[in-house]
Amino acid sequence: MFKHAVVLIEDKHQNMAALKRALTCLGQELNKLTVYRQSKIEKSTSTQNRDEWQEQQSSAIRECFAGFNYDIELSIVFNLNGFDTQEFGRFLEANQCDVILKSNTEHKFLNGIFRGKTERYFVTDCPCPVWIVKPRLWDEDIEVLCCLDIDDKSEINHKLNVDILASGDQLARILSGQLHVIDCFFGEVCSMSFEVEKSGQFKRTTSVQGQHQELIQSYLAGLTLSEHSLHIVSGTPDFAIPDAAARLNAELVVIGNNADHGIMDRLFGDTAANLVSNMVCDVLVIKP
Secondary structure (H helix, E strand, O other), rough: OOEEEHHHHHHOOOOHHHHHHHHHHOOOOOOOEEEEEEEEOOOOHHHHHHHHHHEEEEEEHHHOOOOOOOOOOEEEEEEOEEOOOHHHHHHHHHHHOEEEEEOOOOOHHHOOOOOOOHHHHHHHHHOOOOOEEOOOOOOOOEEEEEEEEEOOOOOOHHHHHHHHHHHHHHHHOOHHHHEEEEEEOOOOOOOOOEEOOOOEEEEEOOHHHHHHHHHHHHOOOOOOOOOOOOOEEOOOOOHHHHHHHHHHHOEEEEEEEOOOOOOOHHOOOHHHHHHHHHOEEEEEEEEE
């Protein structure tokens, strides 16, 4: 599943955290790794200075491979004109990849209430799965949390749930970690409800939580989950998922994003954008 990774490195993320995460977590699986090194260099900069800068960056990138005995094809692409989503989209079309890794960008303007164009692109518009790398140090015991949406019964969302679980399960195996699955529901409408059978007798219906518990089982076939690894919780994903991730001390949370592109999502961000912004751990965003 993860055979070609693209790592985006920007000037503000020169610690190579995303590249190191790709090598540490995916190195054994990858056949090819492309580093997309983007910067903004003044047009007045001499060709010699540009060449020297690119050589320095290439050396720093190759140094990250020291200590890893991986047979990976490395490609380094330089973009010195500043990041452009359309140009990057064309790059992805020409270089099919399985996942993009990039370091998280901190929002200072209004505490990140309004999402920048670049961040919105990677979380929502970019067609590839995107792994947002956070600076938090990982523990030895790795916890991977997969977030499903059982309420949305559309075919697109069903496939998205399947892909989330497949990605999370593979990563948990690669990392020798523990897989967790979470599904959120919006609480019970009432404390007790009944259906009327044909005989005129009353039959108690399953609670909302019970319905989610039953529906999620079809996704879990073939997975090895302990009773403590399945979390059916009441609350909205914006709050319940970060709470669960913090409680589990998760290193990686796998979410999906099939949100529409309405004006409110464009301004304030959808659930996936909010989760990426607010969680302290890494977030892998799977796309339809």
